[in-house]
Amino acid sequence: xxxxxxxxxxxxxxxxxxxxxxxxxxxxxxxxxxxxxxxxxxxxxxxxxxxxxxxxxxxxxxxxxxxxxxxxxxxxxxxxxxxxxxxxxxxxxxxxxxxxxxxxxxxxxxxxxxxxxxxxxxxxxxxxxxxxxxxxxxxxxxxxxxxxxxxxxxxxxxxxxxxxxxxxxxxxxxxxxxxxxxxxxxxxxxxxxxxxxxxxxxxxxxxxxxxxxxxxxxxxxxxxxxxxxxxxxxxxxxxxxxxxxxxxxxxxxxxxxxxxxxxxx
Ligand code: NAP
Numbered sequence: 001x002x003x004x005x006x007x008x009x010x011x012x013x014x015x016x017x018x019x020x021x022x023x024x025x026x027x028x029x030x031x032x033x034x035x036x037x038x039x040x041x042x043x044x045x046x047x048x049x050x051x052x053x054x055x056x057x058x059x060x061x062x063x064x065x066x067x068x069x070x071x072x073x074x075x076x077x078x079x080x081x082x083x084x085x086x087x088x089x090x091x092x093x094x095x096x097x098x099x100x101x102x103x104x105x106x107x108x109x110x111x112x113x114x115x116x117x118x119x120x121x122x123x124x125x126x127x128x129x130x131x132x133x134x135x136x137x138x139x140x141x142x143x144x145x146x147x148x149x150x151x152x153x154x155x156x157x158x159x160x161x162x163x164x165x166x167x168x169x170x171x172x173x174x175x176x177x178x179x180x181x182x183x184x185x186x187x188x189x190x191x192x193x194x195x196x197x198x199x200x201x202x203x204x205x206x207x208x209x210x211x212x213x214x215x216x217x218x219x220x221x222x223x224x225x226x227x228x229x230x231x232x233x234x235x236x237x238x239x240x241x242x243x244x245x246x247x248x249x250x251x252x253x254x255x256x257x258x259x260x261x262x263x264x265x
Contacts, residue, residue: 002030002054003230008082010034010074012065012129013092015042017197018146018218020049022089025222026229027055034078036063037092057082065092065125068132075132087229088133090126090168091146094118095161095199106157115160122164123171130175130186139183142229145172147188147240169240176238187228188240191221 009026013019015037027033027050035043035050035058043060050058059081063074078085094117126145134143150158151165169188176186195215224243227233 002028003226003232004087005030007031007086007229008034008078008084009087009089009229010036010078010085010133011089011091012036012063012074012125013146014046015039016046017199018191018194018221019089019091020046021218021222022091022225023058024049024053025219025226026087027051027058028053029226029230030054030056031087031229032057032082033059034074034082035060036065036074038062038064065090065128066120068128071125071128071132075136079136084138085133085136085141086138087142087144088129088137089144089146089225089229090129092125093122093146093165093199096159096201105159107160110160118160118164119167122161123167126168126171130171134175134179134184134186137179137184140231140234141184142233143175143179143184143186144225144228145186145188147172147190149190149192149242151190152240172240173238180237185228185233185235185237187233187237189221189224189228190240190242191218192216192242194218194220 004026009031011019011023011026011033014023014035019037023033023035023046033050033055035047037043040060040062043062047058047060061074061077063070065071075085130143137143145168147168148165150162151169154162154166172186172188179186193215194217197218221243224241
């Protein structure tokens with residue numbers, strides 16, 4: 001028995017990095033999965049991995065989360081093909097478009113087009129996903145937005161990325177309050193810093209960033225995301241969880257620690 005048996009889950013940014021690990025983890029727990037991002041070939045490769053992990057069904061719907069028509073089509077296609085939408089993970093995000101070869105910069109050094117791009121993907125993209133998905137999710141549905149600790153700890157050089165991720169936290173709290181009556185849950189999940197993703201550009205994590213923090217593998221987030229997506233977290237909504245701290249725990253220990261984190265929130 002998987003923890004997500006019978007559920008249909010959409011994951012954005014599923015073509016690589018954290019999203020690919022997440023969607024494969026959901027597939028291994030019995031979910032039928034829909035993979036969204038802009039690059040079809042990468043999505044197809046991850047869908048194959050999902051099937052190998054045991055997915056009952058894995059389908060690819062290329063989607064740009066900044067385009068309302070495409071996001072609506074993603075949700076409509078999911079409901080048409082699967083008959084339901086139980087879990088939506090708004091994971092697609094970027095850190096520093098066009099700046100990947102430069103050290104982290106101060107606020108006044110950003111160009112407007114970079115700032116607009118960051119907000120369009122990280123904040124407006126999440127809102128568009130909420131706008132399309134939340135109305136079609138029925139009682140028990142779980143919407144998970146991937147945030148970042150930087151959005152909360154924001155210090156010097158955290159950048160516009162941190163501002164856009166703070167927006168995600170606020171979106172989560174508002175949406176959770178607005179959907180509580182229908183028993184649709186909306187929560188935030190932050191992975192902590194992860195190596196082996198492309199958030200910082202095609203060369204992965206630059207050494208100057210690696211040198212300043214503790215990093216973990218994207219896999220650390222899977223138990224926390226499965227828990228939030230599953231009925232085990234029934235009743236929990238409007239919280240921001242941090243996955244990284246549960247790195248070395250068994251799934252059972254992780255679930256207990258997550259419950260404690262919710263209580264302390
Ligand atoms: P990544 O390896 O660069 O993956 C980003 C994903 O988002 C890709 O699948 C990309 O696919 C997709 N994407 C980018 N723009 C998109 C758009 N406009 N529409 C649809 N999909 C789009 O980065 P990652 O590290 O896995 O990041 C995933 C999430 O984790 C992000 O929200 C990030 O902020 C968050 N996070 C990461 C870290 C970390 O240390 N890596 C820490 C905290 C939070 P296409 O290019 O094919 O569209």
